[in-house]
């Protein structure tokens with residue numbers, strides 16, 4: 536079906552419904568320890584200034600996140616030991632409301648992004664804000680620590696978010712969620 540679908544964002548990007556279907560199929564049948572899903576419609580509709588479509592896409596992704604979470608909680612392999620992290624690749628203009636479709640260093644306040652987390656050890660606090668500066672780059676090591684690994688690379692690696700990680704019997708779990716992150720540099724999309 537994906538091959539037959541129209542592609543409003545160009546040949547290299549499919550509609551999110553196909554991404555989600557493939558992800559759920561892989562999750563249920565391959566049972567990976569780590570699964571990365573990249574939904575793209577909110578990004579594309581926002582860049583295009585299509586606010587209603589942007590909200591519709593966000594609403595749909597919310598429903599899919601619920602589906603993922605409900606599956607995780609129903610599956611013995613994942614239940615009670617799976618963390619879901621959700622974030623965005625960049626922020627959007629907010630100081631000048633007409634710049635909401637864009638980002639980059641010249642777009643005021645677009646360096647700010649958010650993340651959310653669900654899983655064992657995470658307190659249900661809803662949306663919260665803490666007086667500290669975190670960076671998107673810290674998520675890689677945070678995720679590695681949650682998996683009991685240390686992320687190493689041939690480039691400098693930013694430390695994880697210690698405030699989120701409490702060590703219990705050699706296992707790191709997320710302590711709480713801080714949704715405001717700062718984006719170091721603007722990606723194109």
Ligand SMILES: [Zn+2]
Nearest residue numbers: 578582723724
């Ligand atoms: Zn974008």
